[in-house]
Amino acid sequence: xxxxxxxxxxxxxxxxxxxxxxxxxxxxxxxxxxxxxxxxxxxxxxxxxxxxxxxxxxxxxxxxxxxxxxxxxxxxxxxxxxxxxxxxxxxxxxxxxxxxxxxxxxxxxxxxxxxxxxxxxxxxxxxxxxxxxxxxxxxxxxxxxxxxxxxxxxxxxxxxxxxxxxxxxxxxxxxxxxxxxxxxxxxxxxxxxxxxxxxxxxxxxxxxxxxxxxxxxxxxxxxxxxxxxxxxxxxxxxxxxxxxxxxxxxxxxxxxxxxxxxxxxxxxxxxxxxxxxxxxxxxxxxxxxxxxxxxxxxxxxxxxxxx
Amino acid sequence: xxxxxxxxxxxxxxxxxxxxxxxxxxxxxxxxxxxxxxxxxxxxxxxxxxxxxxxxxxxxxxxxxxxxxxxxxxxxxxxxxxxxxxxxxxxxxxxxxxxxxxxxxxxxxxxxxxxxxxxxxxxxxxxxxxxxxxxxxxxxxxxxxxxxxxxxxxxxxxxxxxxxxxxxxxxxxxxxxxxxxxxxxxxxxxxxxxxxxxxxxxxxxxxxxxxxxxxxxxxxxxxxxxxxxxxxxxxxxxxxxxxxxxxxxxxxxxxxxxxxxxxxxxxxxxxxxxxxxxxxxxxxxxxxxxxxxxxxxxxxxxxxxxxxxxxxxxxxxxxxxxxxxxxxxxxxxxxxxxxxxxxxxxxxxxxxxxxxxxxxxxxxxxxxxxxxxx
Numbered sequence: 001x002x003x004x005x006x007x008x009x010x011x012x013x014x015x016x017x018x019x020x021x022x023x024x025x026x027x028x029x030x031x032x033x034x035x036x037x038x039x040x041x042x043x044x045x046x047x048x049x050x051x052x053x054x055x056x057x058x059x060x061x062x063x064x065x066x067x068x069x070x071x072x073x074x075x076x077x078x079x080x081x082x083x084x085x086x087x088x089x090x091x092x093x094x095x096x097x098x099x100x101x102x103x104x105x106x107x108x109x110x111x112x113x114x115x116x117x118x119x120x121x122x123x124x125x126x127x128x129x130x131x132x133x134x135x136x137x138x139x140x141x142x143x144x145x146x147x148x149x150x151x152x153x154x155x156x157x158x159x160x161x162x163x164x165x166x167x168x169x170x171x172x173x174x175x176x177x178x179x180x181x182x183x184x185x186x187x188x189x190x191x192x193x194x195x196x197x198x199x200x201x202x203x204x205x206x207x208x209x210x211x212x213x214x215x216x217x218x219x220x221x222x223x224x225x226x227x228x229x230x231x232x233x234x235x236x237x238x239x240x241x242x243x244x245x246x247x248x249x250x251x252x253x254x255x256x257x258x259x260x261x262x263x264x265x266x267x268x269x270x271x272x273x274x275x276x277x278x279x280x281x282x283x284x285x286x287x288x289x290x291x292x293x294x295x296x297x298x299x300x301x302x303x304x305x306x307x
Numbered sequence: 308x309x310x311x312x313x314x315x316x317x318x319x320x321x322x323x324x325x326x327x328x329x330x331x332x333x334x335x336x337x338x339x340x341x342x343x344x345x346x347x348x349x350x351x352x353x354x355x356x357x358x359x360x361x362x363x364x365x366x367x368x369x370x371x372x373x374x375x376x377x378x379x380x381x382x383x384x385x386x387x388x389x390x391x392x393x394x395x396x397x398x399x400x401x402x403x404x405x406x407x408x409x410x411x412x413x414x415x416x417x418x419x420x421x422x423x424x425x426x427x428x429x430x431x432x433x434x435x436x437x438x439x440x441x442x443x444x445x446x447x448x449x450x451x452x453x454x455x456x457x458x459x460x461x462x463x464x465x466x467x468x469x470x471x472x473x474x475x476x477x478x479x480x481x482x483x484x485x486x487x488x489x490x491x492x493x494x495x496x497x498x499x500x501x502x503x504x505x506x507x508x509x510x511x512x513x514x515x516x517x518x519x520x521x522x523x524x525x526x527x528x529x530x531x532x533x534x535x536x537x538x539x540x541x542x543x544x545x546x547x548x549x550x551x552x553x554x555x556x557x558x559x560x561x562x563x564x565x566x567x568x569x570x571x572x573x574x575x576x577x578x579x580x581x582x583x584x585x586x587x588x589x590x591x592x593x594x595x596x597x598x599x600x601x602x603x604x605x606x607x608x609x610x611x612x613x614x615x616x617x618x619x620x621x622x623x624x625x626x627x628x629x630x631x632x633x634x635x636x637x638x639x640x641x642x643x644x645x646x647x648x649x650x651x652x653x654x655x656x657x658x659x660x661x662x663x664x665x666x667x668x669x670x671x672x673x674x675x676x677x678x679x680x681x
Contacts, residue, residue, distance in 0.1 A: 087660065090661060090664035093660060097408060097611065098660050100470075100607060108646055108653035109650060109653070111644065111650075112646040226474070272490075273486055279482070290466045
């Protein structure tokens with residue numbers, strides 16, 4: 001392949017784009033995976049993502065430290081997750097509906113407090129240049145990697161190990177598969193789910209921080225367009241496994257990077273179509289994976305999504 | 308209200324039919340009291356929030372009253388917003404009666420409105436306005452119905468979760484509209500905002516005589532009444548209620564649950580599409596990004612507050628239409644961001660869903676709980 005050709009440029013832009021675009025998917029999907037493994041669905045992660053993006057940007061602007069912004073975003077997300085878990089703990093409350101409500105609520109808080117931060121520019125997260133070995137500018141550009149991406153990949157492997165090999169992972173899986181068994185073992189179903197949903201919210205908040213502090217790298221009201229929701233579908237497609245979640249997030253990142261990659265070589269026609277590519281991909285993946293025997297086998301037993 | 312309820316309740320439980328009737332009325336009172344209580348609690352929480360920001364809650368609610376319901380002008384503003392809200396709320400409520408949570412009204416509204424504007428393009432200035440409006444309305448209803456019907460079919464044939472698929476379809480619908488509006492169907496005469504060509508003043512839907520609101524309001528109220536009759540007074544509606552309550556029992560009874568799912572989702576999409584038609588033909592005159600104004604999302608809240616009852620949707624939609632109409636004046640007079648309406652809506656929604664836990668647990672409405680204790 002000859003470097004500099006249009007195909008090579010698109011390919012490099014897509015690889016770079018996939019790494020950038022997939023990071024929020026990766027965090028939200030891992031968080032939602034943990035929540036769902038505990039037997040609960042949090043559809044409100046879309047709102048959590050927006051709230052995380054806003055609070056990270058605001059914190060970074062006020063304190064000058066983007067990493068503090070990431071932490072605050074995570075804590076804000078954790079608060080949203082724990083609110084979800086607390087409401088769902090009440091009897092007769094539907095977790096999907098509460099998720100929709102928190103989607104609106106989180107977006108409402110973020111837009112309300114985020115208004116003054118649309119204009120100013122906040123310090124952004126640094127990136128690690130891993131493309132120094134190459135003298136090709138496209139390769140260098142594509143391999144500027146954000147530390148959060150590396151953390152996310154490491155987290156996927158860690159969670160895969162922890163779910164299988166630690167006591168906490170076992171308790172989580174038992175709670176998700178059978179409330180009765182969890183109670184018989186002496187664990188509080190509500191507490192486990194509170195922790196799992198709070199953890200999921202934390203990760204979704206961090207995913208939001210990536211959006212506003214790295215890529216696209218600014219705060220505005222149209223920042224998140226369904227990534228939080230697509231991540232929920234992605235978890236189903238990945239059949240609740242951390243490593244498959246990571247691979248699916250990369251796939252989604254690549255799909256999301258098609259539009260901007262083509263734009264980079266001047267193809268703007270059909271931009272809106274390519275923008276819709278991740279949604280269409282999600283829908284097809286759901287058609288393919290829903291109701292399949294494999295999905296039903298791997299689904300946590302207490303999950304209301306796979307009725 | 309609570310006092311009146313307990314006063315009308317006889318101290319000794321009546322026997323037979325009158326007892327059944329009393330229980331039925333208690334159920335209705337409970338379904339009215341708990342959402343009202345939720346609204347009250349959210350208003351209180353929002354007041355505390357405003358106080359923490361150093362703003363006056365009294366002024367806020369006075370402005371909501373003034374901007375939404377205080378004058379004839381604000382009423383017409385309110386009803387203008389209430390009309391699409393009624394239709395998008397129906398789009399959530401009808402599938403909900405079958406136990407489905409479909410939240411894609413925003414997309415069906417946008418795509419319906421866009422189809423209406425698109426089918427009007429070759430007719431602008433030539434066709435009879437009545438014919439043109441009829442074609443536009445049919446296109447909007449058909450496209451909206453098919454769009455959401457797609458989610459219903461995916462649910463029926465593939466078991467795809469309808470909540471996620473409807474929301475994904477919403478994003479796709481908005482992308483489809485943008486694709487055409489910024490490309491093939493863009494009006495070259497309008498350099499500012501990408502839009503389709505204006506359908507022309509003579510083709511615009513007029514106002515209902517006597518009030519300053521377009522005919523969409525009458526159609527929306529009509530749709531609420533029609534769907535009330537369909538869902539609560541016909542065998543079709545009863546079959547839907549059975550399928551929603553217990554799908555297995557419905558299947559055992561030989562009810563065509565799968566077909567009901569698809570039909571209900573098509574009705575839902577048709578309602579949202581109709582809302583899109585009126586947004587184009589009575590408000591904007593063309594299709595552009597303003598169609599995605601959030602009516603689909605507020606409609607979800609309206610439907611849940613109305614407990615998915617088509618007639619209850621009418622007053623709830625008017626209430627939230629009023630709050631939305633007051634957004635501008637609140638922004639100007641109190642210096643609050645326009646998102647304060649969104650925040651209030653989100654808060655109402657969260658409190659409302661938390662209040663669902665109270666059903667069947669308040670002794671006031673459930674005499675059986677009282678006898679259990681003794």
